[in-house]
Amino acid sequence: MALKELASASNKKAKRVTVHDVARVAGVAIGTVSRVVNGAPSVTEEVRSRVLNAISELGWTPNVAAQGMRGVSARMIGFIFSDIRNPLYSAMVKGAEDALTEHGYMLVVASSNSSPEREVALVELFTRRRADGLLFTVEEESDAGMLQAIRDARFPVVLIERELALPIDTVGADHFNGTRQAAEYLLSLGHRRIALISGGKTNRVGRDRLGGFLQAHQRAGVPVDRDLLRLDSFASEYGFRETQVLLGRERRPTAIISSGMHLLSGVLEAVRMKGLDIPGDISLITSNDTELARLATPAVSVIRYDPYALGREAALQLLRRIARETPQDPIRIEIPTEFVLRQSCSPPRMIVK
């Protein structure tokens, strides 16, 4: 029985019904059918209902490919990021998808696996597939091939958490002020040796975080020890290794800001291995908010923002750009960050001058 059903399903010839069939059944010309479905004003109510009846009777829906030939958009948006398993990206994707769905668009996800070459191939793919727009978290902001691919693209692009030397809309979290606020708080507690562990030195996120960190120190008149800046990776292992190194120093930091989804687990592990107490021996602030940060003992203070909202705003801006409902000049949208104080911070045990 199972076999039979499967066979009949795949053998289903399904002669496709077209406007011609609808026109025939409704007793009108195909032009009239098109006018009805596309809401042209000049159609008699009587003809209109005859056509609609025929349509539902035959279960007709317009052939997307044929519409495409007539210039009707495929209503498809691409989203390029490194890897959707990063919870930030999956939340952004959900936010974008929800906004796009409301406007009848599909979302195609495309992982670059952090390869600029693959990014170029993907942009070209979306160009060939006639995408209506692209959400893009670029890997390397200065990669020449990628820049050229974006210039050659036939659709609007909205950058997510990145910025380029091109006039393109951008949406990103306010990492500058988030990190500034975190650093200011630690400085106000009396910390004078604060380490910053982060990645993305060459993109907007990393730059803004470092900028906020430096500004807080500058305002407080506290010099920054460059040796406490560890800005080479977002990976958990990097957080682990660099924390070990930092805590092994003679004049070790009294606080750490780890800016990256996956860094916290590495940092925590290194602190534990060292047998140090949080916040007694070392204060800790991380970004972004995660279950681990909330449920660790003690709970870890975080800089957080809403990646869902970020994805949603980016998609909405892209839709505005597609509909030409936005000024020609590129728009820059910032998603606010919030500093959430938990139990991982206290004044330093010994003030290091």
Place this chain on the structure above:
Amino acid sequence: MALKELASASNKKAKRVTVHDVARVAGVAIGTVSRVVNGAPSVTEEVRSRVLNAISELGWTPNVAAQGMRGVSARMIGFIFSDIRNPLYSAMVKGAEDALTEHGYMLVVASSNSSPEREVALVELFTRRRADGLLFTVEEESDAGMLQAIRDARFPVVLIERELALPIDTVGADHFNGTRQAAEYLLSLGHRRIALISGGKTNRVGRDRLGGFLQAHQRAGVPVDRDLLRLDSFASEYGFRETQVLLGRERRPTAIISSGMHLLSGVLEAVRMKGLDIPGDISLITSNDTELARLATPAVSVIRYDPYALGREAALQLLRRIARETPQDPIRIEIPTEFVLRQSCSPPRMIVK
């Protein structure tokens, strides 16, 4: 013809390049161009290279809409799940995407938000958009509308972590043996009152877990207290609430198996609030593996499987089905589970007879 060319040449609008342009530049007919790009055997090497030169010179790529009209597939696959923010789904999506990309397919993600009505709308959307196939984690296995929508779909479907009363390929983790193994381990430690907190009572995942749990008890000759079965939700809050209730009982369980990505945080919180020691007062096993499980104190034993591999296998099976490279009978693929022992289990302090 010459007049027409002149007219379009003077027209400022950027004209799209077509096979005709390529043919003109290469000095051949359009049929030849088509034969070259589609790898027809009967083309002189000289003509072939002339055409290829013209193509790269003009930067021509076939219009997908026009190809679609000729029956060429859009090479697009849909993936319907409840919410991509569930890390299991984002890992599956990555696995599926990687497999599909290797074969030149795009992946369209579609969240159902757990609504069967939305699932139906999405299946119909993919039908209209002429998707080549669908990966589908159905919300309600017995929803009539959804079943009909799948029957009406014109493309093959592969179910993920679900099974239906339809002859369709399925790919799922071996939750039955995973849960059985976990329960057997706890029983071997001497536990006689083991609670099971899980969701999905009416889908494959929930059924298999309960089945494995019951079989372990049956084999060990240990009766199951139905009051210890809490099978109504995967939500963190549910884990919290039910754990509170269970631990508040006079004859409380000596061990808990929580089967669901988000349950652990709720369970842990309830155990902490109760001031109980893990594993001294209560043993704990959860599914699936997470950062929280690894980094909690003590680290929590888990039943784990590889959702990336699951998504990948599902996509590969879908591709085989599309290519008709698989027997007509539905295939059932099981992804193995693994029991990882950590520090959250010990013999019960007091044996409850």
Place this chain on the structure above:
DNA sequence: TTGTACGCGTTATCAT
């Protein structure tokens, strides 16, 4: 081996 002409299903432009 290569060229020509038709058809895919829709939308839009003319007529009527």
Place this chain on the structure above:
DNA sequence: ATGATAACGCGTACAA
């Protein structure tokens, strides 16, 4: 208000 028909760009059967 409605009908007839051209055009979109490609693939392919058939003709040369």
